[in-house]
Amino acid sequence: MSRKRLQLLVESLSRSAKHFTEGEVECLIKLFDALLAKSSSHFAVAGFNRTVFRDTLFTAFGMTDDAVLDRVFSTFDRDNNGCITVVEWVQGLAVLLRGTLEEKIKFYDLNGDGYISREEMFQMLKNSLIKQPAEEDPDEGIKDLVEIALKKMAMGFRESPKESQKYNPDLDYDHDGKLSFEDFEQAVRDENLLLEAFGPCLPDIKSRIAFEEKVFLETRKL
Known part of the structure; x- marks a missing residue:
C-alpha cells in the first residue's frame, strides 16, 4: 500500500x-x-x-x-x-x-436475534463463574441463577412506572424463555455491572x- x-x-x-x-x-x-x-x-x-x-x-x-x-x-x-x-x-x-456502553451491549446477543434467551444467559454465566466443587453439578446452580436474573430483569419493568410501557408481556420469560433485547439493554443501563456479571463477551x-x-x-x- x-x-x-x-x-x-x-x-x-x-x-x-x-x-x-x-x-x-x-x-x-x-x-x-x-x-x-x-x-x-x-x-x-x-x-x-x-x-x-x-x-x-x-x-x-x-x-x-x-x-x-x-x-x-x-x-x-x-x-x-x-x-x-x-x-x-x-x-x-x-x-x-x-x-460506549450502548455499543458494547450488542455483543451479548450471541445469536443476533434481538433477544436474550435462557440459553444465551447460561452460556455467558457458565464461562464467568467459579466452578462448583466436584461433587456438585455446576450447571444446576447456573440454571438457577439464570432464572433469578431473567425474573429480576423482566419484573423490574413491571415494577417501575417510568419503564412500565416498555415491558411486553408476550416476551415474558415465563412464556418463551426470552427477554427482549430492549429490556436487557435498559437493565444494563440501570446496573452497569451486569455486563461483567454475564461474562467474557468483551476483553x-x-x-x-x-x-x-x-x-x-x-x-x-x-
Whole structure:
C-alpha cells in the first residue's frame, strides 16, 4: 500500500472509528496487514477469515468460548461475507476496546436475534463463574441463577412506572424463555455491572491495556 493510499485510509477510518486517533488507526492497519500476511485464506486479498480472527482474539485477549467468538466475529463482519476487511477490523476494534456502553451491549446477543434467551444467559454465566466443587453439578446452580436474573430483569419493568410501557408481556420469560433485547439493554443501563456479571463477551481491562500498549507502542516502531 502506497503512503498516500495509507494516509487516505487512515483519515477515512479516523472519522468512522471515532474512538481512535489517526496514529492509532495507522497502527491497527499495520497489524491487520501483518495478520493478513499470515493468512492462507482465499480471502487474503480482501481480508482474513474466521480462523485467523479467532486465533487473534485468543492470543490477544485469551478469549476461547466458541459462541462468544462467533458473535464477536459476526459483529465485526458487517457485510456477512465471512471475511474481515481492514475497515471492519478497525471499526470493530473501536467498539471492542473503547466502545460506549450502548455499543458494547450488542455483543451479548450471541445469536443476533434481538433477544436474550435462557440459553444465551447460561452460556455467558457458565464461562464467568467459579466452578462448583466436584461433587456438585455446576450447571444446576447456573440454571438457577439464570432464572433469578431473567425474573429480576423482566419484573423490574413491571415494577417501575417510568419503564412500565416498555415491558411486553408476550416476551415474558415465563412464556418463551426470552427477554427482549430492549429490556436487557435498559437493565444494563440501570446496573452497569451486569455486563461483567454475564461474562467474557468483551476483553477484560487488563488484556485491553496490554493489547493497546503492544499495538500502539510497538507497531509505531515498524
